[in-house]
Amino acid sequence: MAIATSPQKITTFLMFEGRAEEAMRFYTSLFDDGEVLSVDRYGPDQDGLEGTVRHALFSLSGQSFMCIDSPARHAFGFTPSVSLYVRCDTEEEIDRLFGELAEGGQELMPLGSYGFSTRFGWVNDRFGVSWQLNLG
Known part of the structure; x- marks a missing residue:
């Protein structure tokens, strides 16, 4: 499956560890025009946990965002500096x-x-x- 891309030149990209879909659904519920545009999930023979988000595209107030569930665990998370x-x-x-x-x-x-x-x-x-x- 081809990964959907954003029409924007620069798009915010959010990396989660197993909660991408939950976060994306929550964010799109907050805004009247919030919309999940595409979701590609990890399959049985791929690096990530089967069924989690390999790549997703969603929109909030006309702004596109991408998110994934990283198959690798990281020692970092999000920071308020962004x-x-x-x-x-x-x-x-x-x-x-x-x-x-x-x-x-x-x-x-x-x-x-x-x-x-x-x-x-x-x-x-x-x-x-x-x-x-x-x-x-």
Whole structure:
């Protein structure tokens, strides 16, 4: 099977160790236009655990993302020094996204008013991916 590619020249690529599909489904549920575009799974004679994500492509707010379940274990994970920045349109949106992303994760900066923003929050989600949310 051919691996689907993103129409973007530069695409965020997220590497998981067995939780790629769970993360992708969670992220696409957060945004009204979130969509899983393609999923290619490891088969019985491939390097990864059969049935896990060999390569997937999904979209959030018109932005493409790729993810995989790495067959190799790594001594590293995600870091907050690289994060997904979301400009929220309403207080309801920022409150909902922050609450859902923080569940099982870690708040780095609670939702609040900061010198650079009247409503901002920063969170690592349950998968370790870092999100900065700002009320536009």
